[in-house]
Amino acid sequence: MRLTSFTDFGLRALMRMAGEPERDHSTAEMAAEFGISRDHLTKAVALLARGGVLVTRRGHGGGARLARPASEIGLGDVVALLEGGTAMVECDRADGGGCTLTPVCRLRGLLAGAEAAFIETLNTRSLADCALPPRKGADA
Template sequence: MNLTSFTDYGLRMLMRMASAPDQAFSTADLAEEFRLSRNHLTKIMQRLAQGGIVETRRGVNGGAILRRSPAEIRLGDVVRLLEQGQTLAECFGPGKGACTIEGCCRLKARLRQAEARFIEDLNRSTLLDIALPARVAA
């Protein structure tokens, strides 16, 4: 199993934000800290905002803040949101790919169960559990 970079980067951003939940974080600052594309992080931040995880504000004091306490944000819910539209296997996607055993496959149901258990297991942890250490101001 492999999470997309979209999810990986989104989790990194949230881990930093959880270290100072009352602070607004700009996408530019996060991109610089993690040495990632600002454009890519902007798209991730938009998805997190649409999913109700963060709130974004424009302007001089703008940036993104967590909408809830890190202790209330379940990791499985975040992964499900960020992996939205990704399929575990080709046969899960539209058109079912090039699968020739669709009618008799017993693997698909097991993969769906495993995916559900993966999300359930992640939901036992919160963003608070994986928050990065707070940064000391220079």
């Protein structure tokens, strides 16, 4: 299974926040640290906030932080949230793709089971298991 860059960006942000949970983190700061698109990271952070993983504060000195301890945030739940709506194969798209095998295909069910097992396996670990160490010189 390949995760989207959107999920990768969201996971990087969460790993940083898990390593420094006592402070708010700006998307500009994290995008610069990781060398990634601020716009895409902002969208991932917004989705994580809507999903209850993060709390955000606007304005000067604002940013995002974890909504609960990293040890209570399952990695599988985060990946499922960030990957939500992304079809693993064409026939899983909302429009059914254009697959001519759909009426007789047995692969779709197998892949759905594998995806569920992937999320379940990730949920045996929490965000705390992959928290990044605090940045040197970071304001705490």
